[in-house]
Amino acid sequence: xxxxxxxxxxxxxxxxxxxxxxxxxxxxxxxxxxxxxxxxxxxxxxxxxxxxxxxxxxxxxxxxxxxxxxxxxxxxxxxxxxxxxxxxxxxxxxxxxxxxxxxxxxxxxxxx
Numbered sequence: 001x002x003x004x005x006x007x008x009x010x011x012x013x014x015x016x017x018x019x020x021x022x023x024x025x026x027x028x029x030x031x032x033x034x035x036x037x038x039x040x041x042x043x044x045x046x047x048x049x050x051x052x053x054x055x056x057x058x059x060x061x062x063x064x065x066x067x068x069x070x071x072x073x074x075x076x077x078x079x080x081x082x083x084x085x086x087x088x089x090x091x092x093x094x095x096x097x098x099x100x101x102x103x104x105x106x107x108x109x110x111x112x
Contacts, residue, residue: 010083012052015093017065019046019073020086045072045100046089055093063099070100 010018022045048069055065065071073096078089 014052015054016052017048017091018050019089019091020049021046044075071096072098
């Protein structure tokens, strides 16, 4: 998804957010067999499509999460929900482990 959505039809209730899971594309090198779809790892990163009240910075609890950022969440969490043919996850704030930010220009961690 190249464009950052500004408005999403699904608005989560409370301190929840809607995430589009990011599937890691398998790297295929000579002689390596790619595992079937049902054996692949569950995604643990996703792009935020919508945030509920409280996560948008309207209250003083927790850290606000912006639409369009990438978050890391715990495996096997969230409620799967399909809207307009797009498979999303509805996560609670406590299931978010980290927000992936762009490294600073002079950061020693250029690539993760």
